[in-house]
Amino acid sequence: MSERITRAQIPMEEMGITPGSACQGCGAALAARLAFKALGPNVIRHGVPCCPDTVTKTPQIGTVFEGGGALLTGTSRGLKAIGREDVLAVGFFGDGGTYDIGFQGLSAAAERNENILVITKDNEAYMNTGNQRSGATPKYATTSTNPVGPKSRGKEQPKKNIPFIFAAHYVPYVATASVAFPEDLIAKVNYAKTITGFRIIIIQSPCPVGWRFEPEKTIEIARAGVQAGIWPLFEIQNGHDFKLNYKPKELKPVTEYLKPQARFRHMTEAEIAEVQEDTTSKWQSLIQSDEMGKVLI
Amino acid sequence: MIEIRLHGRGGQGAVTASRILATAAYEEGQYSQAIPMYGTERRGAPLTAFVRIDNQRVRERMLVHEPDISIVLDPLIAKQQGVVESLKAGGIVLLNTAMAPEEVKLGGDFKVATVDATTIALEVLGRPITNTAILGAFVKVTGALKLESIEKAIKKYFPGRLGDMNIAAVRRSYEEVKGPIQAVVKSGVQEKMDLNVGGYGVLKDVSSWRVFTPEVDVDKCISCKACWIFCPETAIQWDEAKKKPYIEYNKCKGCGVCANECPVKAIEMVRVEV
Ligand SMILES: Cc1ncc(C[n+]2csc(CCOP(=O)(O)OP(=O)(O)O)c2C)c(N)n1
Ligand code: SF4
Ligand code: SF4
Numbered sequence: 060m061s062e063r064i065t066r067a068q069i070p071m072e073e074m075g076i077t078p079g080s081a082c083q084g085c086g087a088a089l090a091a092r093l094a095f096k097a098l099g100p101n102v103i104r105h106g107v108p109c110c111p112d113t114v115t116k117t118p119q120i121g122t123v124f125e126g127g128g129a130l131l132t133g134t135s136r137g138l139k140a141i142g143r144e145d146v147l148a149v150g151f152f153g154d155g156g157t158y159d160i161g162f163q164g165l166s167a168a169a170e171r172n173e174n175i176l177v178i179t180k181d182n183e184a185y186m187n188t189g190n191q192r193s194g195a196t197p198k199y200a201t202t203s204t205n206p207v208g209p210k211s212r213g214k215e216q217p218k219k220n221i222p223f224i225f226a227a228h229y230v231p232y233v234a235t236a237s238v239a240f241p242e243d244l245i246a247k248v249n250y251a252k253t254i255t256g257f258r259i260i261i262i263q264s265p266c267p268v269g270w271r272f273e274p275e276k277t278i279e280i281a282r283a284g285v286q287a288g289i290w291p292l293f294e295i296q297n298g299h300d301f302k303l304n305y306k307p308k309e310l311k312p313v314t315e316y317l318k319p320q321a322r323f324r325h326m327t328e329a330e331i332a333e334v335q336e337d338t339t340s341k342w343q344s345l346i347q348s349d350e351m352g353k354v355l356i
Numbered sequence: 357m358i359e360i361r362l363h364g365r366g367g368q369g370a371v372t373a374s375r376i377l378a379t380a381a382y383e384e385g386q387y388s389q390a391i392p393m394y395g396t397e398r399r400g401a402p403l404t405a406f407v408r409i410d411n412q413r414v415r416e417r418m419l420v421h422e423p424d425i426s427i428v429l430d431p432l433i434a435k436q437q438g439v440v441e442s443l444k445a446g447g448i449v450l451l452n453t454a455m456a457p458e459e460v461k462l463g464g465d466f467k468v469a470t471v472d473a474t475t476i477a478l479e480v481l482g483r484p485i486t487n488t489a490i491l492g493a494f495v496k497v498t499g500a501l502k503l504e505s506i507e508k509a510i511k512k513y514f515p516g517r518l519g520d521m522n523i524a525a526v527r528r529s530y531e532e533v534k535g536p537i538q539a540v541v542k543s544g545v546q547e548k549m550d551l552n553v554g555g556y557g558v559l560k561d562v563s564s565w566r567v568f569t570p571e572v573d574v575d576k577c578i579s580c581k582a583c584w585i586f587c588p589e590t591a592i593q594w595d596e597a598k599k600k601p602y603i604e605y606n607k608c609k610g611c612g613v614c615a616n617e618c619p620v621k622a623i624e625m626v627r628v629e630v
Contacts, residue, residue: 066581077590077607078562082366082399084611087587113588114558144543268367270401273483275612278586
């Protein structure tokens with residue numbers, strides 16, 4: 060499991076080359092900046108189609124949406140063949156590239172326990188092409204393919220539980236992180252670097268345009284998501300060992316997360332109560348897992 | 357046929373403005389098209405959109421290359437000669453700027469009208485989204501569409517209170533627009549700003565993306581490094597010797613994250629003077 064670090068221990072050196080072409084206040088641009096800062100120079104970055112987050116000084120290779128898992132596998136095995144296992148094959152993908160279109164290739168790589176690190180910047184929709192719903196979009200969010208209207212309440216289905224889905228491949232390391240908790244995020248990347256096998260870190264990265272809030276609120280909203288238990292920060296090793304990294308005495312109400320985002324503006328009291336109930340009950344089971352130090356998958 | 361080109365930045369709503377114009381024309385029984393310039397438009401990045409309006413079916417499907425009217429939603433872009441490029445002789449350019457038409461430095465054979473749409477938007481909507489605010493001015497100076505049809509179209513895109521606020525912005529810009537007058541200068545100063553920045557990669561300077569600029573009060577600063585760690589663009593550098601942040605303004609997009617995260621409010625977002 061990761062070891063806590065302080066702000067003073069965050070490396071000063073930047074791996075990002077900026078300014079990039081991301082939107083003002085882009086959470087994913089910050090996710091890339093922080094993750095690659097922690098990774099340092101010894102990585103080969105792999106990409107699939109997604110928003111332009113932050114360009115990095117690392118060598119980079121891209122492929123089709125479906126090909127992320129396969130390309131990472133090829134690089135990792137190639138590095139092994141030439142005796143350069145000091146270099147890490149890293150995938151930096153969107154939620155579409157992880158939860159949906161890229162999933163089967165990643166699932167296969169996870170099941171084979173390939174020696175790769177996948178980092179997902181989860182902005183909860185296909186943002187590069189204009190906010191189409193993805194498996195990562197939460198229930199009730201309005202998107203361009205699930206617009207709220209007389210007969211629609213936004214997305215009907217809940218957000219896919221992708222960390223647990225990857226944990227159910229019994230891979231060495233699965234973690235969630237948030238751009239509002241940079242020390243936790245960097246500690247997790249640091250830890251992931253020290254182990255081998257399939258590792259995945261999913262970073263919740265608010266998108267001001269798609270989630271519809273003013274760009275200065277990116278961190279505020281990400282923080283509220285964690286504090287309300289909507290996006291809990293945890294680690295799972297080998298599909299078994301479990302640790303919750305952020306445990307407030309009391310969760311904030313989900314409204315603190317939902318209300319500032321216009322994608323949820325249409326929600327009724329009853330719908331908010333439903334999200335609250337769902338969040339609280341999931342949180343209770345995470346707390347229980349944390350007390351046992353294990354999760355039953 | 358009237359052909360219109362809109363210049364703006366991602367987030368100011370140029371594409372929505374083009375749709376409102378086309379919808380308003382349709383409301384009047386005309387044929388119309390709204391065409392966004394395809395690219396990966398980012399909030400803050402310059403972009404263009406186009407509109408065609410005619411009393412018979414519009415068969416053209418290409419971008420508008422020689423507009424009759426150029427509408428500019430952003431005050432910084434409004435200074436670029438590119439906004440009047442290929443404008444038809446005798447055409448009109450409508451600029452969002454606090455300047456009077458006489459002070460505008462764009463040159464050529466066309467008419468100039470101005471309205472301070474950013475101030476109207478900030479005062480009426482509370483946000484610098486200038487797309488609806490400029491449309492009232494458009495109606496007044498071009499006479500191409502009726503105010504009622506613009507208002508009807510706005511109601512379609514923004515139902516409820518938001519629609520009412522946007523209509524208030526439209527009416528104010530209808531009142532406050534100045535001009536059109538014949539352009540004062542013969543040939544304008546050529547500036548090199550790319551008015552249609554799409555795509556991926558590293559940019560050189562994003563200063564022009566800002567409506568507000570962060571300013572650090574180092575005396576208030578308690579050296580917590582929050583602004584430094586949360587800036588998505590690495591625009592905030594950390595001075596280890598002084599233990600204070602400083603801003604590389606060419607990298608700053610003016611998102612306001614740093615000011616919002618500073619626990620002692622040592623960073624203030626100040627409106628850019630244009
Ligand atoms: C197979 C395939 N379908 C669709 C696209 C078009 N496309 C490019 S980027 C993108 C959205 C990516 O969304 P996501 O992975 O969530 O990343 P984000 O843009 O949100 O960063 C889409 C749909 C594509 N490139 N390939
Ligand atoms: S306004 Fe945004 S881009 Fe500019 S320094 Fe602050 S956080 Fe960075
Ligand atoms: S966030 Fe505010 S107090 Fe902290 S280092 Fe930046 S300016 Fe100083």
